[in-house]
Amino acid sequence: MHYFAYRNNELYAEEVAVRDIAAQIGTPVYIYSAGTLRRHFRVFDEAFAGADHLICYAMKALSNLSILKLFGAMGSGFDIVSVGELMRCLRAGADPKKIVFSGVGKTDEEIAAALQAGILMFNVESRPELYRIAEVARRLKLKAPVSLRVNPDLDPGTHPHISTGHRTSKFGIPLSEVFDYYAEARGLADLELVGLSTHIGSQITDTGPFIEAGEKVATIVRRLKADGIALRYLDIGGGLGIPYQEEPPPPAEYAAAILKPLAGLGVKIIAEPGRVLVGNAGILVTRVLYVKQTDVKRFIVVDGAMNDLIRPVLYEAYHAIWPVQKFEGRPGVIADVVGPVCESGDFFAQDRELPDPRDGELLAVMSAGAYGFVMASNYNSRPRAAEVLVEGKTMHVIRERDSFEDQVQREKLVEFQS
Numbered sequence: 001m002h003y004f005a006y007r008n009n010e011l012y013a014e015e016v017a018v019r020d021i022a023a024q025i026g027t028p029v030y031i032y033s034a035g036t037l038r039r040h041f042r043v044f045d046e047a048f049a050g051a052d053h054l055i056c057y058a059m060k061a062l063s064n065l066s067i068l069k070l071f072g073a074m075g076s077g078f079d080i081v082s083v084g085e086l087m088r089c090l091r092a093g094a095d096p097k098k099i100v101f102s103g104v105g106k107t108d109e110e111i112a113a114a115l116q117a118g119i120l121m122f123n124v125e126s127r128p129e130l131y132r133i134a135e136v137a138r139r140l141k142l143k144a145p146v147s148l149r150v151n152p153d154l155d156p157g158t159h160p161h162i163s164t165g166h167r168t169s170k171f172g173i174p175l176s177e178v179f180d181y182y183a184e185a186r187g188l189a190d191l192e193l194v195g196l197s198t199h200i201g202s203q204i205t206d207t208g209p210f211i212e213a214g215e216k217v218a219t220i221v222r223r224l225k226a227d228g229i230a231l232r233y234l235d236i237g238g239g240l241g242i243p244y245q246e247e248p249p250p251p252a253e254y255a256a257a258i259l260k261p262l263a264g265l266g267v268k269i270i271a272e273p274g275r276v277l278v279g280n281a282g283i284l285v286t287r288v289l290y291v292k293q294t295d296v297k298r299f300i301v302v303d304g305a306m307n308d309l310i311r312p313v314l315y316e317a318y319h320a321i322w323p324v325q326k327f328e329g330r331p332g333v334i335a336d337v338v339g340p341v342c343e344s345g346d347f348f349a350q351d352r353e354l355p356d357p358r359d360g361e362l363l364a365v366m367s368a369g370a371y372g373f374v375m376a377s378n379y380n381s382r383p384r385a386a387e388v389l390v391e392g393k394t395m396h397v398i399r400e401r402d403s404f405e406d407q408v409q410r411e412k413l414v415e416f417q418s
């Protein structure tokens, strides 16, 4: 469900015509719907209403300051994976007590910054990291709240690049060593053992793997309690999919499924949704430059490219493509939608049926809110796209398109010797 819809054959973002945004801001442009973001947060939050819980938006999915501010104002906490994300949160006015820090490679500087900010907890992913956090905490004379991220060793049935819950992945501590880890962590005076966490992957479209993970972590929490380690938080990660093409369960069904094995544990549940909050709250609007017909294929060459949205080639991801203006009686054609970048992987869709787009017309790449702009690069010296947030009749430019100077400002022209 989202607030991008047609009125008189014209695509609108809430109350604003997409065509007007493109005319004013140029293309390619990311457009987000504030109403959709708020609705998604509310629906997800309500799904967990039956449990003591905190939602920590996994901000790596879409980390613009205004998006963080919007979620923060709704009571969201944040799941961060770098000091840059920590600083974005703080800049957007987030409450540090609602920040959890995940990731396998936290540096000393990142650990120190997070400790000084007073975050809720570190999700620890290895033994050396555990000792490193203790060491940094000791140096700063602070106590580090930690949660151990366990790898539940299961197959979430998603793309291998976004599958994190199998024991062959780099994430989490092995299931077989969990109790040793807790016993060891308990002996470290500079740590405060507050939780257990897990995150099994992304774009998961079935409740089965979540239930399996829930059952495994519930068993661990119970045994830890019996061993005298009473945890305060159980962080269940994120990973719920969105309907790119698949049909994932709605948040209420997901929450009911995962909460069932967690009943009666006496812990606060932390959920880290990313994609499901922002995925279909954003579109990437691009203009058709050329229609190129070869003897075997039709290519719709657009001004957006893989540097703007890399998901199709990186994850074999499917994004629906809608015409911004619908024309009655246009025949369908089968075409590849490709960008100007010099790579064959530069496509938004392949062999897709489309209503015969013509030069100068606009296309909307749907469900581009998550892992879209955040993965954008300047490859081919292309500026990163502008980002616009629509709220009812109002549009806010929340990030301007890169200028050429933005791209070269840190480069130096060497004074050569010869």
Ligand SMILES: *Cc1c(COP(=O)(O)O)cnc(C)c1O
Pocket: 058, 060, 061, 079, 102, 103, 199, 201, 202, 203, 237, 238, 239, 240, 272, 273, 274, 275, 276
């Ligand atoms: C990426 C990530 C998330 C969010 O995943 P989604 O699939 O976007 O919900 C949550 N927790 C951790 C630790 C992550 O790395």
